[in-house]
Amino acid sequence: DENGITFTWQGTGEGGSNxxxxxxxxxxxxxxxxxxxxxxxxxxxxQQSNFYAEKSGDYYYITWADGRPGTDPGNYDIYAQKxxxxxxxxxxxxxxxxxxxxxxxxxxxxxxxxxxSMIICHQSTANNGFVAQKVMDDGTIPWDADGNQICxxxxxxxxxxxxxxxxxxxTIAVWVKSN
Numbered sequence: 001d002e003n004g005i006t007f008t009w010q011g012t013g014e015g016g017s018n019x020x021x022x023x024x025x026x027x028x029x030x031x032x033x034x035x036x037x038x039x040x041x042x043x044x045x046x047q048q049s050n051f052y053a054e055k056s057g058d059y060y061y062i063t064w065a066d067g068r069p070g071t072d073p074g075n076y077d078i079y080a081q082k083x084x085x086x087x088x089x090x091x092x093x094x095x096x097x098x099x100x101x102x103x104x105x106x107x108x109x110x111x112x113x114x115x116x117s118m119i120i121c122h123q124s125t126a127n128n129g130f131v132a133q134k135v136m137d138d139g140t141i142p143w144d145a146d147g148n149q150i151c152x153x154x155x156x157x158x159x160x161x162x163x164x165x166x167x168x169x170x171t172i173a174v175w176v177k178s179n
Contacts, residue, residue: 050065077101130149131146158175
């Protein structure tokens with residue numbers, strides 16, 4: 001934005017036992033914002049990866065594949081987080097659980113409605129197929145814990161090759177079928 005740029009990345013650092021998610025903001029003049037501090041988006045044990053982030057208004061929203069110990073079923077759950085322009089996390093420390101399905105290398109993505117609620121879409125390797133889950137701006141999940149199926153697993157997207165288009169009160173999911 002006109003006041004600077006916010007970087008998000010996956011890396012190792014204090015906290016967590018493997019890969020974590022961080023953010024840092026740089027002002028338009030090239031100096032670090034937030035007092036030079038780095039925001040810990042998620043530093044839980046296990047691996048946090050394949051994140052997708054967007055800004056809406058005065059907040060950043062991010063979702064990712066999360067392989068915390070005890071994830072069951074599958075290898076990864078899908079988590080989400082919200083933080084403000086000052087780097088202050090709004091939801092639970094280390095994110096909120098958006099959906100827990102049998103997944104293998106998911107690439108969750110999302111977009112916003114006018115009220116900043118979002119639909120997170122990702123592929124599941126189990127019978128769930130390509131799934132959508134709604135997350136409200138306050139971090140609550142109004143839909144069933146398993147989300148809503150978009151298509152069967154045989155038509156899953158090829159990893160990250162999907163996008164979501166938001167218009168009015170509708171979401172259109174577009175993807176490239178898995179090889």
